[in-house]
Amino acid sequence: MKRERNIVPVRDPENWSATSWRQKPAVQQPKYDDAAELSVALNRLGQLPPLVTSWEILALRGLLADAAEGRRFLLQGGDCAESFDDCSSPLISNRLKVILQMSLVLTHGLKLPIVRVGRFAGQYAKPRSADTEVRNGVTLPCYRGDIVNAPAFDAASRRADPGRLIRAHAHSAMTMNFVRALIDGGFADLHHPEYWDLAWVEHSPLQSEYRQMVESIGNSLRFMETLVGSSVAEFQRVDFHTSHEALLLHYEEAMTRQVPRHWGWFNLSTHFPWIGMRTADIDGAHVEYCRGIRNPIGVKVGVSTQPDQLLRLIDVLDADNEPGRLTLIHRMGAKHVAKSLPPLLKAVKSAGRKVLWCCDPMHGNTESVGNGVKTRRFENIRDELDQAFDIHAAAGTRLGGVHLELTGENVTECMGGARDLTETDLSRAYKSSVDPRLNYEQSLELAMLIVRKRGDVGCATGNA
Ligand code: PEP
Ligand code: CO
Numbered sequence: 336m337k338r339e340r341n342i343v344p345v346r347d348p349e350n351w352s353a354t355s356w357r358q359k360p361a362v363q364q365p366k367y368d369d370a371a372e373l374s375v376a377l378n379r380l381g382q383l384p385p386l387v388t389s390w391e392i393l394a395l396r397g398l399l400a401d402a403a404e405g406r407r408f409l410l411q412g413g414d415c416a417e418s419f420d421d422c423s424s425p426l427i428s429n430r431l432k433v434i435l436q437m438s439l440v441l442t443h444g445l446k447l448p449i450v451r452v453g454r455f456a457g458q459y460a461k462p463r464s465a466d467t468e469v470r471n472g473v474t475l476p477c478y479r480g481d482i483v484n485a486p487a488f489d490a491a492s493r494r495a496d497p498g499r500l501i502r503a504h505a506h507s508a509m510t511m512n513f514v515r516a517l518i519d520g521g522f523a524d525l526h527h528p529e530y531w532d533l534a535w536v537e538h539s540p541l542q543s544e545y546r547q548m549v550e551s552i553g554n555s556l557r558f559m560e561t562l563v564g565s566s567v568a569e570f571q572r573v574d575f576h577t578s579h580e581a582l583l584l585h586y587e588e589a590m591t592r593q594v595p596r597h598w599g600w601f602n603l604s605t606h607f608p609w610i611g612m613r614t615a616d617i618d619g620a621h622v623e624y625c626r627g628i629r630n631p632i633g634v635k636v637g638v639s640t641q642p643d644q645l646l647r648l649i650d651v652l653d654a655d656n657e658p659g660r661l662t663l664i665h666r667m668g669a670k671h672v673a674k675s676l677p678p679l680l681k682a683v684k685s686a687g688r689k690v691l692w693c694c695d696p697m698h699g700n701t702e703s704v705g706n707g708v709k710t711r712r713f714e715n716i717r718d719e720l721d722q723a724f725d726i727h728a729a730a731g732t733r734l735g736g737v738h739l740e741l742t743g744e745n746v747t748e749c750m751g752g753a754r755d756l757t758e759t760d761l762s763r764a765y766k767s768s769v770d771p772r773l774n775y776e777q778s779l780e781l782a783m784l785i786v787r788k789r790g791d792v793g794c795a796t797g798n799a
Pocket of ligand 2 (some may be wrong): 416770
């Protein structure tokens with residue numbers, strides 16, 4: 336069997352198979368009421384072509400290893416949940432535009448290449464706080480994302496429908512196909528950042544700062560090209576990777592494949608699956624599944640995560656301490672991060688573990704206002720991120736990435752930001768059926784704040 340150079344040879348983990356998760360407690364799974372129908376769908380899914388390739392996955396592992404060493408910065412972002420209805424040309428390209436604009440701000444400010452990872456082309460399954468929902472005395476299964484059921488509150492919509500597994504694959508493939516075509520067609524060419532302008536943005540308070548960066552990058556690019564005498568191919572395209580929460584294990588299992596030229600097993604539905612907060616139990620099915628695949632793995636880490644528990648989790652998921660294998664995504668909340676994060680950083684650093692640390696400043700800062708509307712305050716999101724940079728600097732570790740929920744649409748779901756959205760603004764354009772997302776301006780503003788903050792704490796801090 337061929338082993339790649341530069342990647343520590345790793346054996347398949349003991350007693351693991353793509354189905355071994357079935358022997359473990361699997362939380363957050365729907366109840367399918369027709370086993371035969373489920374089995375037909377899974378067999379079909381198992382025959383459908385992959386959405387990504389093993390070489391893309393291994394290349395991303397290399398990029399994440401660089402980010403852990405401070406040579407790149409990870410920008411991971413997209414919707415909390417995709418929906419089949421939102422699989423449309425403007426929504427996909429607008430999301431791509433925001434991520435591209437943010438990455439341009441980050442590249443310019445941090446002087447580092449950015450690893451762009453979308454929460455898309457498969458982010459269809461959602462963990463929920465309760466299995467059922469009650470309205471006016473009627474109890475139905477909760478909505479678990481479009482890959483499982485539909486949000487409308489009636490029995491037919493809420494039934495876990497195995498046919499949706501196939502539709503999720505198809506919608507992921509359509510999204511992926513469009514993203515790849517845009518990128519191959521020059522959409523992400525640094526010579527043409529005007530392609531990324533959003534039609535609906537008229538007078539953003541951040542536009543002049545952004546324009547200056549575009550101008551300055553354009554000048555440097557032209558200067559370099561004059562020196563080398565040709566256009567620099569590297570800037571004509573950028574790479575984009577996909578990620579989603581590896582939640583619905585039947586789907587992940589069916590997309591787990593072996594490939595001719597690399598050893599081991601790959602989840603070929605996405606480059607970068609992550610384990611959510613509610614499914615990170617070391618003895619649970621999700622950790623069991625993820626330990627055996629060769630994709631880079633993200634794990635959400637919250638206030639309840641204890642240092643010894645985290646170290647055991649790392650031992651299971653990254654037995655060989657391989658660079659780029661594990662990304663720890665902390666999501667503590669602005670109020671808790673100062674207390675909860677340092678013990679984890681200390682434990683992981685003392686154990687000599689090579690992980691990439693990434694901050695998700697969204698999920699610890701969700702709150703309800705008014706009559707139960709879910710929102711997040713920009714202030715808190717910014718504050719958690721600010722604190723995270725300082726805490727890493729003080730611990731001698733490195734914050735190498737950020738994980739955000741954002742959209743390219745003009746929504747009003749998070750409060751605050753340059754336009755200081757208030758509680759009354761929320762009703763104007765609240766579209767998310769799950770978590771509130773940063774809109775375009777808030778996303779760009781956050782990218783600018785990251786640049787300022789990294790400038791303050793210094794790029795050289797942290798030698799983890
Ligand atoms: C999410 O990323 O959408 C999510 C549910 O996050 P967490 O698992 O951290 O709560
Ligand atoms: Co979310």
